[in-house]
Amino acid sequence: MALSHAILVCLTxxxxxxxxxxxxxxxxxxxxxxxxHPQIYRELKKLGGQGYVTSAEEVQSGKPNxxxxxxxxxxxxxxxxxxxxxxxxxxxxxxLLVRLQAIEYVDKDALREQIRARLAAHREQxxxxxxxxxxxxxxxxxxxxxxxxxxxxxxxxxxxxxWIAWCEGVLQRLEGT
Amino acid sequence: MALSHAILVCLTxxxxxxxxxxxxxxxxxxxxxxxxHPQIYRELKKLGGQGYVTSAEEVQSGKPNxxxxxxxxxxxxxxxxxxxxxxxxxxxxxxLLVRLQAIEYVDKDALREQIRARLAAHREQxxxxxxxxxxxxxxxxxxxxxxxxxxxxxxxxxxxxxWIAWCEGVLQRLEGT
DNA sequence: TTACACATGTAATTGGTTACATGATTGC
DNA sequence: GCAATCATGTAACCAATTACATGTGTAA
Numbered sequence: 001m002a003l004s005h006a007i008l009v010c011l012t013x014x015x016x017x018x019x020x021x022x023x024x025x026x027x028x029x030x031x032x033x034x035x036x037h038p039q040i041y042r043e044l045k046k047l048g049g050q051g052y053v054t055s056a057e058e059v060q061s062g063k064p065n066x067x068x069x070x071x072x073x074x075x076x077x078x079x080x081x082x083x084x085x086x087x088x089x090x091x092x093x094x095x096l097l098v099r100l101q102a103i104e105y106v107d108k109d110a111l112r113e114q115i116r117a118r119l120a121a122h123r124e125q126x127x128x129x130x131x132x133x134x135x136x137x138x139x140x141x142x143x144x145x146x147x148x149x150x151x152x153x154x155x156x157x158x159x160x161x162x163w164i165a166w167c168e169g170v171l172q173r174l175e176g177t
Numbered sequence: 178m179a180l181s182h183a184i185l186v187c188l189t190x191x192x193x194x195x196x197x198x199x200x201x202x203x204x205x206x207x208x209x210x211x212x213x214h215p216q217i218y219r220e221l222k223k224l225g226g227q228g229y230v231t232s233a234e235e236v237q238s239g240k241p242n243x244x245x246x247x248x249x250x251x252x253x254x255x256x257x258x259x260x261x262x263x264x265x266x267x268x269x270x271x272x273l274l275v276r277l278q279a280i281e282y283v284d285k286d287a288l289r290e291q292i293r294a295r296l297a298a299h300r301e302q303x304x305x306x307x308x309x310x311x312x313x314x315x316x317x318x319x320x321x322x323x324x325x326x327x328x329x330x331x332x333x334x335x336x337x338x339x340w341i342a343w344c345e346g347v348l349q350r351l352e353g354t
Numbered sequence: 355t356t357a358c359a360c361a362t363g364t365a366a367t368t369g370g371t372t373a374c375a376t377g378a379t380t381g382c
Numbered sequence: 383g384c385a386a387t388c389a390t391g392t393a394a395c396c397a398a399t400t401a402c403a404t405g406t407g408t409a410a
Contacts, residue, residue, distance in 0.1 A: 002272050003369080009279040019389050032274040039370065041391060066389065076282055083276050083283030087291050089298055090271040095179050095264040097209040097332065102186040103325030105253055106260030114264050121266055144354065148280030151350070155274065155343050162339050166332050173328070177321065180397085196361050216398065218363060241361045241406070 004043055005082050006033045008052060008075050015070040017058075018044055031125075031156045044069055052078050112174055119167035126160035129153055181220050182259050183210045185229060185252050192247040194235075195221055208302075208333045221246055229255050289351055296344035303337035306330055 010016060010024050021044075022037040035043075047053045052075035058066045071079075096118060099106050133153055142150045187193060187201050198221075199214040212220075224230045229252035235243045248256075273291060276283050310330055319327045 002270070002275070005272075006275050009275050009282075012279045012282055017389075018391090029275070029278065031269060032271050032278070034268050034270065036371065037389095038372085038391080038393095042369095079279060079282045080284055084287045086294070087272040087276070089295070090269055090273075091211050092208060092267060092269075093179070093211065094209050094267040095182075096267075097329050098179070098183050098186050098206070099260050099264070100325035100329050101206065101209070102189050102256060104322045105186075105189055105256045107257060110261045118264070118266070145281045147350065147354075148277035151343075151347050152274050152277050154346075158339050158343060162335050166328075166335060169331075170328050173324070177324075194361075195363090213399065214361095215363075215365095215400090219397095237360095243361065 002082075003033070003035055003039060004047055004052075005079065006035070007040065007043055007047065008071055008079050011053060011069060011071040011075070012079070015056075015068050017066040017068050019066070021069075031159075032152065047075070050078075051075075108174070108177065112171065115167055115171055115174070119164060119171070122160045122163040122167065126157065126164065129157045129160065133157070179259075180210070180212055180216060181224055181229075182256060183212070184217065184220055184224065185248055185256050188230060188246060188248040188252070189256070192245050194243040194245050196243065198246075208306075208336075209329065224252070227255075228252075285351070285354065289348065292344055292348055292351070296341060296348070299337045299340040299344065303334065303341065306334045306337065310334070 006025075006029070007021060010021055010029065016024065018037065018041045021040050022035070025033065025035045025040070044053065044055075048055060048069075052072055053069045054072055055067045055069050058068050096114060099111060099114075103111075133150075137146070137150050137153070183202075183206070184198060187198055187206065193201065195214065195218045198217050199212070202210065202212045202217070221230065221232075225232060225246075229249060230246045231249055232244045232246050235245050237243060273295060276288060276291075280288075310327075314323070314327050314330070
């Protein structure tokens with residue numbers, strides 16, 4: 001399983017609570033990995049049991065207390081061990097493309113609407129990536145420890161641009177059919 | 178859930194056995210959806226119970242008998258109903274990109290090797306898509322019922338080309354780091 | 355004789371989603 | 383008063399993967 005490792009990777013950036021992690025998965029690294037909060041809380045407990053993270057209760061006045069998790073040296077070692085294992089090709093499961101395969105059997109108006117919605121979502125996502133790039137990586141050469149993040153971001157940008165171009169082309173060809 | 182609908186979509190092409198479907202998922206539509214054979218057999222049973230597919234035992238000499246499934250009219254109606262529901266953005270879970278996020282904490286030699294392997298996989302996949310395109314869609318305008326398949330294929334080609342370009346760039350930038 | 359393709363399934367485990375549950379503060 | 387955000391968790395259910403299980407025919 002790799003959710004545990006994705007969490008460890010997040011914690012190399014900075015210590016976080018379960019809540020922080022859930023938001024981080026929702027925004028920053030949503031392009032690479034997704035996870036819901038029950039999953040994250042469950043996994044944090046397991047990681048604690050393995051000694052890969054430690055938690056510290058942070059007392060807050062007015063708000064409920066937070067349990068902030070940090071990666072341990074053993075956790076960093078676990079990351080390095082994991083990084084030597086081969087990676088699988090990502091699984092893709094895309095309803096929209098499945099529907100396109102059976103174009104005779106689907107509601108074409110609904111399909112067009114779904115493609116327009118998808119196009120809007122990719123444009124929105126591209127905008128966010130551009131924003132992150134401008135804010136975090138505007139100044140020439142990135143630091144070596146940020147190089148991987150920049151390259152991931154570039155893949156995301158290219159991916160969204162590809163989808164946008166494809167959606168536009170498909171909408172044109174579906175017009176009046 | 179959408180595996181059931183992916184199976185129905187496959188069966189609009191032609192009747193198939195569970196074994197055929199497993200291969201079909203592995204080759205033809207692997208870009209859109211993936212499924213293993215226990216999943217498929219389980220799902221076929223459920224679809225039969227709902228009346229969306231019918232099965233016929235095909236006696237073969239020498240080989241074990243096959244159960245060939247066909248989509249019913251009710252199944253076609255279920256596909257149409259499903260096609261009106263909104264689609265979700267596909268989930269992405271890519272170990273390689275997660276590792277790239279924590280580039281300081283991973284084994285760089287292993288990472289380079291993994292990217293080379295990924296590059297090779299994308300080149301291989303691109304070759305297969307080109308082959309399918311040349312065999313199935315070489316002659317000018319596709320039939321209307323094939324248009325969706327062609328557009329899906331074009332997305333796949335673009336997707337693989339994007340990955341290939343990205344992998345090549347990343348390998349160059351990681352050289353000697 | 356070894357391996358591979360055909361062909362179908364079950365069992366056990368792990369992973370993921372949805373719904374439920376609680377409770378304070380802030381802003382409209 | 384209502385909704386949203388912060389904050390953490392459990393329970394139940396559903397989906398997916400991996401391993402187990404069996405047996406035949408064909409070709410190297």
